[in-house]
Amino acid sequence: MMTIDAWLTVAIIAVLFGLLIWDRWPTWSVFAGALAAVLTLDLAPEDQVLAGFANSGVLSVVVLYVVAAGMYRTGAISLIIDRLLGVPASESAANRKLLPVTATGSAFLNNTPIVAMLIPVIADLGTSARLAVSKIYMAVSNASILGGAATLIGTSTNLIIAGLAVAEYGDELEIFFPTRIGLPAAVVGLLFLLVVGNRLIGHRTAADDAAAMTVTTYRADFRVGDRLAGITVGRAGLAAPAGATLLAIRRSGDVLVDPTPETSLAEGDVLEYDATVSAVGNLWTRMGLTAATPPGAPTGNEYAHRLAEVVVAENSSAVGRQLHEIRGGERKIVALARHGADRTRPIAEETVRPGDLAILEVESEWLDAPHDDELLLVTEHAGYRVQRADRAVIATVIVAAMVLLSAFGVMSLLNAALLASIALIASGCLSFQAAWRSIDWQTYVVLAAAVGLEPAVTESGLAEVLADALGAIAGDSLIVSLAVVYAGSILLTNLVTNAAAAALMFPIMAGMVTALDTPWQPFVAVLMLGCSYAFINPAGYQTSLMVMKPGGYKFVDFVRVGVPLTVVVGAVAIPLAVLFY
Numbered sequence: 001m002m003t004i005d006a007w008l009t010v011a012i013i014a015v016l017f018g019l020l021i022w023d024r025w026p027t028w029s030v031f032a033g034a035l036a037a038v039l040t041l042d043l044a045p046e047d048q049v050l051a052g053f054a055n056s057g058v059l060s061v062v063v064l065y066v067v068a069a070g071m072y073r074t075g076a077i078s079l080i081i082d083r084l085l086g087v088p089a090s091e092s093a094a095n096r097k098l099l100p101v102t103a104t105g106s107a108f109l110n111n112t113p114i115v116a117m118l119i120p121v122i123a124d125l126g127t128s129a130r131l132a133v134s135k136i137y138m139a140v141s142n143a144s145i146l147g148g149a150a151t152l153i154g155t156s157t158n159l160i161i162a163g164l165a166v167a168e169y170g171d172e173l174e175i176f177f178p179t180r181i182g183l184p185a186a187v188v189g190l191l192f193l194l195v196v197g198n199r200l201i202g203h204r205t206a207a208d209d210a211a212a213m214t215v216t217t218y219r220a221d222f223r224v225g226d227r228l229a230g231i232t233v234g235r236a237g238l239a240a241p242a243g244a245t246l247l248a249i250r251r252s253g254d255v256l257v258d259p260t261p262e263t264s265l266a267e268g269d270v271l272e273y274d275a276t277v278s279a280v281g282n283l284w285t286r287m288g289l290t291a292a293t294p295p296g297a298p299t300g301n302e303y304a305h306r307l308a309e310v311v312v313a314e315n316s317s318a319v320g321r322q323l324h325e326i327r328g329g330e331r332k333i334v335a336l337a338r339h340g341a342d343r344t345r346p347i348a349e350e351t352v353r354p355g356d357l358a359i360l361e362v363e364s365e366w367l368d369a370p371h372d373d374e375l376l377l378v379t380e381h382a383g384y385r386v387q388r389a390d391r392a393v394i395a396t397v398i399v400a401a402m403v404l405l406s407a408f409g410v411m412s413l414l415n416a417a418l419l420a421s422i423a424l425i426a427s428g429c430l431s432f433q434a435a436w437r438s439i440d441w442q443t444y445v446v447l448a449a450a451v452g453l454e455p456a457v458t459e460s461g462l463a464e465v466l467a468d469a470l471g472a473i474a475g476d477s478l479i480v481s482l483a484v485v486y487a488g489s490i491l492l493t494n495l496v497t498n499a500a501a502a503a504l505m506f507p508i509m510a511g512m513v514t515a516l517d518t519p520w521q522p523f524v525a526v527l528m529l530g531c532s533y534a535f536i537n538p539a540g541y542q543t544s545l546m547v548m549k550p551g552g553y554k555f556v557d558f559v560r561v562g563v564p565l566t567v568v569v570g571a572v573a574i575p576l577a578v579l580f581y
Contacts, residue, residue, distance in 0.1 A: 005043050005460035012037050020555035028442040031449035044455035052451030056414045061542050062444050063417040068116035069438030070424035074395040075287050075387035077117045087237040091135040099190050102140050103147030107154045111144035115543040127282045128237030135198040137551035141543040146189045149532035150182030157498040158528045164506045165524050178528045180580040185569040192568050200560045219347045220280050220335035224269040227288035234261025243279030247272045280335045281384035291334040293323050293348045303388045304364050307381040312356040323348045335359040391429040398423045443545050450539040454496040463504050481512045482526050482574050489530025494537040502531045522577035529573050535562030
């Protein structure tokens, strides 16, 4: 019989899901409110409710944002993915290459750092290839979950269940114990994501964001470096980046107007664009490109330079002069609002007029210093930094060491990630400021709150009620019992953490095995998959939460894709468990 506390817990969870579906309040505020309700109604001890903010898994995600930023700021992960993907022609083409690699890597390595490092790279793909990132982020997260569940070491949840199985049945499980059903389920799940999944979610591109944010068009020229020499414009992702139009390519005095994606680039080429503010920033940060107009650059560390949008004042000394005539050690013009400029001549020959909008590359100190009255500062465009490619190898070695130390059990993922973060900062791959800004604190609050709701489910007696109900449904049928274990695991892992779902479901599963007098192996294998397949509730798995914001997803997006995906992979795994074990 359910207690009052259990009913109150059900009410809080129902309101939580209702508000997530309503999608009028930020996700972090909804979870924080649910946590406050649990504390106010005294449904669990305060130290347990707040334990999520110090949970090692939650903190690992926070620190891994810093590690991912180090890989991205040095261009290391971009270079790796560029060799793998190039510039895909469609979301399907990107997913065909990304999803199998993500799933395979997640089968042997922790999937959280894999997804963390892919997030900014997918954002770049959306910009350079005009792809709908909403059709990639969630698929990558789900692929990492499918792959992680297919081996014993792919997820900590499987290791927990393996430990419980050893204690209960006395047999050690080998690394590929769940693979016999996990691999076919993963293959079918990936096919579902490729063929059906993307049709179930919205279509949001970087170009859509750019159009919604700004209407100002700038003229910007960028010089090609040796890194892009010999590559076609299309292969480099420079033919039609989001928010920009390639007008011409200048090469040794010759002008190629309206170049095609098949045009090859040469070192020293100047690419002339009409571009929005965000597109200028993305091109400025692109490895292999440098702002071409005018010559020169601010002094100091170029990796700390920033972009600022300014208005040219009436009394500016730049008025009436062409851009190539302007010099300045503390600032460099990257782009200028065209005001009807002639597209047949270089922007360097444009004459500056009062009221012109310009985007400047400046030293960070310039933004905080008092300015003369020649320029009126409109805004700093935060988030754009030149990638430090000379540190790419160092960053890759540091992150590889982190992964290996964690994978072989030398130290925890949190410990290894903390050391990697320190090494990235100490080696110059990442600044202290960039490290701090890279952390998504809203995701931290949601994860911590989701962990904090778990004690309410257990302490209120709700978990015990659910266990009894599932046991009663199972009856004497082997296939029904396996389906109940799978369904119960799915239900719990979408309500509480994966580890908690495993701990709660294992004794229920063991009771079914005893009652049926049947081998335990198929039940343990199904339990492993069920406790990992948290596709429906984004708070059920950290990688889903990590992609929720950059993908622009709502709670119902995860439900729309997660429910059929859960059914499909379950329909594959349960019969195979009976067959193989």
